[in-house]
Amino acid sequence: MGDKNEEFVVTPWEVRGIVDYDRLVKEFGTQFIDDRLLDRVKRIIGEIHPLLKRRIFFSHRDFDWILDKFEQGENFALYTGRGPSGPVHLGHMVPWIFTKYLQDKFDAELYFQVTDDEKFLHDPHVSLEITKNYAMENIIDLLALGFKEGKTFIFIDTDYAKTLYNIAIKVAKHITFSTVKAVFGFDSSINVGMSFFPTIQAVPCFLPSVLKGKNTPVLIPAAIDQDPYWRGIARFVAPKLGFYKPAQIHSKFFPGLGKGGKMSASEPNTAIFTTDDEELVDKKIMNAFTGGRATVEEHRKLGGQPDICPVYHYYEYLFEEDDKKLKEIYNSCKLGTLICGDCKAILANKVKKFMKEHQRKREKAKDIVNEFILKD
Numbered sequence: 001m002g003d004k005n006e007e008f009v010v011t012p013w014e015v016r017g018i019v020d021y022d023r024l025v026k027e028f029g030t031q032f033i034d035d036r037l038l039d040r041v042k043r044i045i046g047e048i049h050p051l052l053k054r055r056i057f058f059s060h061r062d063f064d065w066i067l068d069k070f071e072q073g074e075n076f077a078l079y080t081g082r083g084p085s086g087p088v089h090l091g092h093m094v095p096w097i098f099t100k101y102l103q104d105k106f107d108a109e110l111y112f113q114v115t116d117d118e119k120f121l122h123d124p125h126v127s128l129e130i131t132k133n134y135a136m137e138n139i140i141d142l143l144a145l146g147f148k149e150g151k152t153f154i155f156i157d158t159d160y161a162k163t164l165y166n167i168a169i170k171v172a173k174h175i176t177f178s179t180v181k182a183v184f185g186f187d188s189s190i191n192v193g194m195s196f197f198p199t200i201q202a203v204p205c206f207l208p209s210v211l212k213g214k215n216t217p218v219l220i221p222a223a224i225d226q227d228p229y230w231r232g233i234a235r236f237v238a239p240k241l242g243f244y245k246p247a248q249i250h251s252k253f254f255p256g257l258g259k260g261g262k263m264s265a266s267e268p269n270t271a272i273f274t275t276d277d278e279e280l281v282d283k284k285i286m287n288a289f290t291g292g293r294a295t296v297e298e299h300r301k302l303g304g305q306p307d308i309c310p311v312y313h314y315y316e317y318l319f320e321e322d323d324k325k326l327k328e329i330y331n332s333c334k335l336g337t338l339i340c341g342d343c344k345a346i347l348a349n350k351v352k353k354f355m356k357e358h359q360r361k362r363e364k365a366k367d368i369v370n371e372f373i374l375k376d
């Protein structure tokens, strides 16, 4: 989406333009999730999550190896994380919802990194107090999704620094400044904190092995913009340090409610935050850009364009689990029988229901946070 002629950009700190996912797979050297892999997942755990079936998680590296290990009785750990730069929106929750499914189905431990250091170092205007405060707020959103106590280990970088640092320096010793420049596109004006930070994000790939004293396979579910850390740092140093290379499963980006682009906290009118009230959710969705035509008459005649419509994609990502019903929405939009006002109103109701439930669980999660946090 976005301007058709604009060159797209995907880095851990910026996603812009119409993302060509096929090109990313080629450039990053990953594999598409294919039918054979889905069949295998289905055979092992009995069901395939819609996010996987619909190829929102569309790409991977060594996911088949993770399944080999699992079938041989070697359990893997999950690793994902959050940069606490602001409140959590629906887009952040897509990989978390998928991670929760993986934890449940494979009975896997989850290691969750909160990079308050990264967000502080990256943004010249942000204080460490702010990122630490968002760290706790964001963790509450994560826990509202129901991760398992005793199997879920959350750590805020600055509060778990002793453990992380001892591993980070072992990673850092193998990484030159030329490598981080090439992998992340940094130039020499980057602050030295940022040039060191990639080693900190690589650490949790090895943390389960260190904590257990036993080499442990790790699978990282995350949006594909985080891939440089795994491709360029973690997978490169793993064999040098005697660890397994971490495996990845990559998602596409959750669209914002505007025309093109991913949901972003810096564009609050087109993002739905977990703390938005019903009125605000209604307003944002009813004002959304759609794939509809200029007038109802034209829409009925020409049909809508679900492929470029964020409202349709919200059904696809999170708000219509039933494949048949999703197909109906798609087809009736294309035929022009489903008009945008109705389609948006139905979505708004679903989102409000989801939010109400999430906010209730969020309140409850506040009481249990401390059971999940690692400190040293």
Ligand code: TRP
Pocket: 012, 079, 080, 081, 082, 083, 113, 114, 115, 118, 201, 220, 221, 222, 223, 226
């Ligand atoms: N850098 C990520 C962000 O800004 C946070 C993060 C740390 C992360 N470790 C991760 C994300 C592992 C995905 C997987 O959001």
